[in-house]
Amino acid sequence: MSEQEVKNLEEIFEARIARDEKIEPKDWMPEKYRKTHIRQISQHAHSEIIGMLPEGNWITRAPSLRRKVALLAKVQDEAGHGLYLYSACETLGISRAELYEQLHSGKAKYSSIFNYPTVTWADMGAIGWLVDGAAIINQVPLCNTSYGPYARAMVRVCKEESFHQRQGFEIMLSLCNGSEEQKAMAQDALNRWWWPSLMMLGPVDAESVHTEQSMKWKLKRKTNDELRQQFIDQTVPQAELLGITVPDPDLKWNEETGHYDFGEIDWDEFWQVVKGHGPCNKERMDARVNAWEEGTWVRDAAMAHAEKKNIKVAKAS
């Protein structure tokens, strides 16, 4: 293809996106669009899979049968999200094995929030309420993103996430309506999860390397700082309703802007965790790699069995 031909295709492509048309797997797309989408969708899929671990940590210890069933179902939903996001990613011409390899080798990233430990039952509430809350704010705009398979996967993901968020809030509400010990547990969880949740919305705009291109492709509709403000404005009144205190002495309603002002985020901590040195980075990665390696013989057996069956069918016909 000549340079001029590529340029023409690119112009047609950009015009389609401008008209809000969906790009489908078989459509022509610039290489950079393909790569950016593989990066983002796989990162998202990996986050779902790694995200199963901190909550999975409490399945065997959930305090009631009702809570146990709800938690199991929630973690299973995350596996489901991982599954259809990996499938969406595979439509861009990369295999699941390659995607896993990128995760296990540390080449691919996942949401840093899952590198924090879940130390009490209240963390199941705080994760649902805050982490899923922040995820929804990040993800709702993606239901309209330009790449068709991703946009469609996100419609379903968002529906389930909003259910998870209500479930998390409801756990917090039970704790806050409970004994002093339970309320203290809820406050402690908010203290530990608040700042990492704000970091989840990504680095400040000035330091976000992908924002500009992603906005153009509608892979992003609002900047990180806008999303963070939206999260804070939405969450502070919910904390008030629960009767627990957001751990930020600088948090204050600003009449003029119509938003909450908030304190400085510890970006050094953010980058430390992103770079692999958070409290549980190693545990999370080890758990994934172990599951994969210990499962090798099972996957090999399934392949070998299917092969044997095919041969039998071929012989019979």
Place this chain on the structure above:
Amino acid sequence: MKNENLYNYILGIADNSLILGQRLGELCGHGPNLETDIALTNISLDLFGQTRSYYQYAAQISGGGKTEDDIAFLRMERQYKNVLLVEQPNAHFGFVLGRQFLFDVYHLLLMEKLQSSSDETLVAIAKKTIKEVSYHERFSSDWVKRLGDGTDESNKKMQEAIDGLWPYTDELFQLTEADRIMVSDGIGVDVSKLKKDYLKRVSEILKEATLKIPESKYFQKGGKEGIHSEHMGYLLADLQYMQRSYPNMKW
């Protein structure tokens, strides 16, 4: 308690679902691939769903404001009536699927018969449960075949699991005191009569899986009477942790 035998009979069935559900719950997020992870979580969810139906009924029989959670979390180890088979650890995936298979075949036969109980609530639970258990049995049988007739390594591992779990199968067919009374009242199933069909079905699958049927004539028992393996205490420590650490709270 007026209906103590019925209460004990229900727990004898329900505790198997609780303990096996708990074992499968340990695996969530650690399966060999996403599809099996999701499927095993599904089975765990079904088992906990059944547990709740049974315990809610048992709580009602027991009276005195007892709840499903009191029954699930606040008994001593000696009061759990599950068979030894379901408390066996997740040693490797062969054991997980082998344990599931050896239990599912029994569970399916039990639910078929429980549908003819004279107790309406148990019939209703059995009718709902049998749909779930048919799926479990198909899933675990398919995997036993896959792993048995897969690679040399998987065949060895699956055989190791079946051999290791086999001594716990005979207990499934033993009757407790509560079982005997409930059988004579037309409520309970005589599980000793399920053994023949069980061995037939299990043998068929193992044969298809190119696995050997264990020849051992030595079996273990005790779970139904509350005498469990050393694994059970740790399982319960996890299960009961919150209820024991924070008594009398709502969650």
